[in-house]
Amino acid sequence: MAQAAPAPVALAARTRGLRKLYRGTVAVDHVDLDVPQGSVLGMLGPNGSGKTTTIRMLLGLTVPTAGTVELLGVPMPEQAEVALPEVGALVEGPGFHSFLSGRDNLLRLAAAEPMLAGKAIPGAVEDALARVRLTDAADRRFRGYSLGMKQRLGLAAALLVPRRLVVLDEPTNGLDPAGTREVREVIGQLHAAGTTVLVSSHLLAEVEATCTHVAVLHRGTVVAQGELATLLEAGSPALVVSTPDGDKAVEALRDKRIPARSLPDGLQVDLTTTTAPEVVAILVGAGVAVHEVRKQRTGLEELFARLTESGDAQPDVDGQEEGWL
Numbered sequence: 001m002a003q004a005a006p007a008p009v010a011l012a013a014r015t016r017g018l019r020k021l022y023r024g025t026v027a028v029d030h031v032d033l034d035v036p037q038g039s040v041l042g043m044l045g046p047n048g049s050g051k052t053t054t055i056r057m058l059l060g061l062t063v064p065t066a067g068t069v070e071l072l073g074v075p076m077p078e079q080a081e082v083a084l085p086e087v088g089a090l091v092e093g094p095g096f097h098s099f100l101s102g103r104d105n106l107l108r109l110a111a112a113e114p115m116l117a118g119k120a121i122p123g124a125v126e127d128a129l130a131r132v133r134l135t136d137a138a139d140r141r142f143r144g145y146s147l148g149m150k151q152r153l154g155l156a157a158a159l160l161v162p163r164r165l166v167v168l169d170e171p172t173n174g175l176d177p178a179g180t181r182e183v184r185e186v187i188g189q190l191h192a193a194g195t196t197v198l199v200s201s202h203l204l205a206e207v208e209a210t211c212t213h214v215a216v217l218h219r220g221t222v223v224a225q226g227e228l229a230t231l232l233e234a235g236s237p238a239l240v241v242s243t244p245d246g247d248k249a250v251e252a253l254r255d256k257r258i259p260a261r262s263l264p265d266g267l268q269v270d271l272t273t274t275t276a277p278e279v280v281a282i283l284v285g286a287g288v289a290v291h292e293v294r295k296q297r298t299g300l301e302e303l304f305a306r307l308t309e310s311g312d313a314q315p316d317v318d319g320q321e322e323g324w325l
């Protein structure tokens with residue numbers, strides 16, 4: 001039965017005071033999340049920070065202990081049947097049958113899509129398979145798929161019909177670099193088509209590369225959210241100087257009360273109380289060989305550093321290599 005489509009809304013998803021307890025353990029608390037219509041919002045947080053639990057509550061898969069959820073303007077889970085047909089989701093355990101091929105799994109899911117007419121099903125399945133580059137492996141059984149292929153099939157299921165909102169929980173888990181680039185491409189295409197995308201990740205670099213907005217979770221609460229560009233501007237600016245004379249340079253700056261710290265190939269200078277030309281003049285005056293100087297964006301990095309300093313959370317090693325100093 002076709003349902004009345006939800007009306008256009010400013011926020012594709014909105015939570016207020018969201019809380020989830022598991023046997024006395026707080027998984028999510030006080031989460032007021034705004035996912036603007038048309039945005040690509042990266043939900044960023046270390047392992048165990050509450051990303052999956054929040055996403056599951058948004059989709060009506062987990063019942064909140066307290067708080068409210070609105071999805072495409074309607075309350076969840078009360079009006080799930082209104083919102084969910086317009087929401088594609090890739091979450092843990094998408095329920096594929098191990099003995100069926102990738103294509104047959106998608107055909108089964110497509111048959112259950114209220115927005116897909118029967119005769120449109122085969123075409124929609126082939127399109128979705130092609131979009132995640134799984135056509136060649138489509139006849140193989142799901143149980144023989146690699147983790148990356150399983151992720152691709154999950155993504156294909158989320159893309160079976162045009163959606164107003166696509167929710168992807170750690171979509172690049174298990175994917176190689178080419179697969180990761182393809183997921184970024186798919187997110188870019190969805191964004192260009194006006195679809196709102198909510199994507200969770202523990203990789204800073206991944207969020208920076210794909211998102212317009214960010215919500216940072218730590219220990220179950222949102223510690224920052226907003227436009228990526230605004231968050232990147234926040235935090236104190238820094239200068240990264242490449243030089244073989246790092247220690248000498250740090251000393252020269254500290255003599256002038258400018259905070260700096262050594263890096264493997266140079267140093268990082270805090271620009272809160274000084275400027276880049278002044279730093280370069282001091283270094284050159286002190287006889288430091290300056291090979292390269294560049295401004296560093298520190299907003300997200302600082303937010304993440306604060307998270308890791310508080311103990312229980314470490315960003316992924318890949319994230320450190322790609323997105324950190």
Ligand SMILES: Nc1ncnc2c1ncn2[C@@H]1O[C@H](COP(=O)(O)OP(=O)(O)OP(=O)(O)O)[C@@H](O)[C@H]1O
Pocket residue numbers: 022025026027028045046047048049050051052053054202
């Ligand atoms: N079904 C459950 N039963 C008990 N505790 C749970 C359950 N699901 C999640 N938790 C706990 O809730 C907290 C948040 O977990 P969640 O999976 O939402 O975090 P996450 O940010 O998605 O982590 P990851 O990046 O590792 O997937 C963790 O402490 C986790 O152990």
